Amino acid sequence: MRIVIIGNGVAGMEAALAVREREPSWEISLISEESDHFFSRTALMWVFSGQMSHRDIEPLERDAYARLGLRRVRARATGIDAAKRLVLMAGGLEPVPYDRLLIASGSRPRSGPWTGTDARGVGYFVTLQDLAWYESEVHGGSSRAGGPPRPDAHLPASAADSPYGFREVAAERRGRLAQRPAVIGGGLIGIEAVEVAVTAGLRPRFFIREEWFWPIALDPRESQWIADRMGHHGVDVHLEHEVEMLEADSDGNVAAVRTNEGRYEADCVVIAIGVVPNTSWLAGSAIELDERGGIVVDESLTTSAADVFAAGDCASVRWFDGSQRPEQLWYTARDQGRVAGRRLLGDSPRYERGAWYNSAKLMDIEYTTAGLVNWNLDGEQSWFFEEHGSVRSTTRVVVQQDRVVGFNMLGRRWDHSVLIGWIEEQRSLAWVLTHLNDAAFDTEFVPPLRIPGA
Template identity: 40%
Template sequence: MHYVIVGNGVAGITAAFTLRQRDRHARITVIGGESDYFFSRTALMYAYMDRLTLRDMEPFERKTYAQRSIALVRGWAVDLDAARRLLRLATGQELLYDKLLLATGSVPHRAPWPGLDAVREGLVHFVSLEHLAECERLTPSTRQAVVAGGGLIGLELVECLRHHGVEVDFLVRESWYWPVALAAEEGAMIAEHVRAHGVRIHCGHQVSAATADQAGRISAVTTAAGLRLPCQMLGVCIGVRPAVDWLRKVTTPPAIGRGVETGDSFQTSLPGVYAAGDCAEFVRPDGSRLLEQIWYSAKRQGEQAAAAMLGDAVAYRPPLFFNSAKFFDIEYTTVGDAAMLSRDGVRTFYHRLPGRNASIRMVERHGAVTGFNMLGSRWDHTLLERWIDERKPMDEAMRHLHLAQFDGEFGRARLDGARAAYFQNPPECRR
């Protein structure tokens, strides 16, 4: 049995390790185009800020792969022939597989703005090693930068640029930072914190055009509201999409929607070909679609796709949503659904904790707690998840909230103020 995995990111490598754990004798080959070894993409920003070397970003010692008899091949896959079970790399190398896993991840959305044709230098993304190298190459000659895109990666890039003393204008298209995940209060707190780090954050602004100087380097960005921002770097962080373009041109293309279409068991439309991670788009019998593009989901999917490849009856269902982030110094933990505050029957409680850049938010719907958004202090998400699963009322969650705290010794956030506020003035139900 020869398992071939295209992509040495977290989904691909997790799948390879899971396969090896369960099958001691199979041949396992992992193809990676971006790097020789699996690295943690989430750590790109720490390399940019000199807190880690590229080698530090590798989660496993290099000898681990040989010890587990996992063959690593450097190269980009360019052709797939499912009839002959053959994969061809850009180098010309051909591999015959018995089962193939596509775990090619994401690529950034390209900027659609007019004027970018003339820009030959200064436009950057921030999701790959290549992007990191480009950012590092441009940083020394950059005094001002504009970062467009009010999400996580945008803010990571902003933090890195500030670290290197670059003046940054941060454009957030929406009326507050990251409305997909944060309510207005939290968005405002993050904006205030980001400003304290010397960032000019412009909410409600989006790029309308870009201008280049005579050498082709970006020189300014104009926003739809008429702001003209001079810059030598433009960071485009407006989301990612599955890296599936190459699959449209192969001998036997799989069914592709936004990503490689798969059933619940990670099987694509091609026999013996599976997909997992950012590039996989689940299509359910009822027609609903699911595309998960975060670190945790990729790891989870890699593990379960491997089980499916080994013949287990897998029906992938994502667990209750959770995620984490860090906005400069403010840590963020979210569990469940805590951003959709405008629906019927929703009660929400928000409290800014005194003495630190921290807040808690709990959301309840029809008498059961559905989500938590916690900023600036640490929380055991597993307990919060359990409360949501158990459909605990918000009152009870508030009473037991201290049990879910995960702050370090001597540093526990005080909840008595939040509790007093909650019970003196209980949040009202939205109708």
């Protein structure tokens, strides 16, 4: 049996491992344009800051592919011939035949819809190549040099449509490193790009279109605290600034960001306005995509083509609210990869999305969420508490008809699995507030949260 997996990320790797665990002799190939080694994409910021090395963010030892008999093809797939069961390859490589195929090609950054985004010094912060570029702008060096994005012979030198191509570095042309970076887009990637610029000793600008930072996850009070921390650490946060265009100087290096509120000088611009499924290479491959480019799959992650499955950020799955769209999270990609692995083995598992949860670290404030927060449910109410002791935190419990349906917590650590349990048990607000510290996950000696009157 020939198993081919497109993508060397968490979904593809989990699937490969699931297959290998049960079928020691099947031929498994992983195709990746981006990297020789499976790495944690969520950890790019720490490589930038020098807190970890490239190797530190790889969850497996480097001999894992050889040890597990996983063949790697470091090249770009350009399409699928589902009738002949072939993966078509760029760079004049032979097509790769498959018996069962998993597409786990992930996301690519959403491009800026403005003029000027092709100026030198404008980039993203999603791929390893983006990391190399951003490091080159801020710390020096070439975006071609060092680290995983090494130019393999069989990779096309520069694929215009690829998120994994190398990017020219404005700092090299300008003769000095970036002094005044700007980040556009008020989400998680944006705040990471801002934080690493701060650790490099810079004072970045952060352009956010909305009224407050990260409105899909935070309410104004929570967001204000994050914005205060950003300001405290030297970030210029520009709320309600709609970017209109990026300006370049006569050499083609980015020079400024023009917004509805004015013109701001910038010598490096990171566009962080979200990600989209990395599926444009599937155009004409007879695999059904949704209107956003996600690969439409059923509950067993099967695509419209026989023996072709999809998992991770590129797959458009059915959500619990009935909508069909990709889930762009680390843990859902991992879970889907495990299910897809069983599909590749011939089982018929169902991918079932449990309750929503997530966590993040927003500058130096830790964030945990569980259940339905910011969903604007009928008759929902928020119970909010702001702690101002030796620990600072906020606690928001979303209640609908006296049943707790969601939690949004900043500044302390919480065990989301306990919180989700309470939601499933349909606990009341009063009960939850009395028992809240049963879900605490703070490190030792952190005083417990005390809620007056609870």
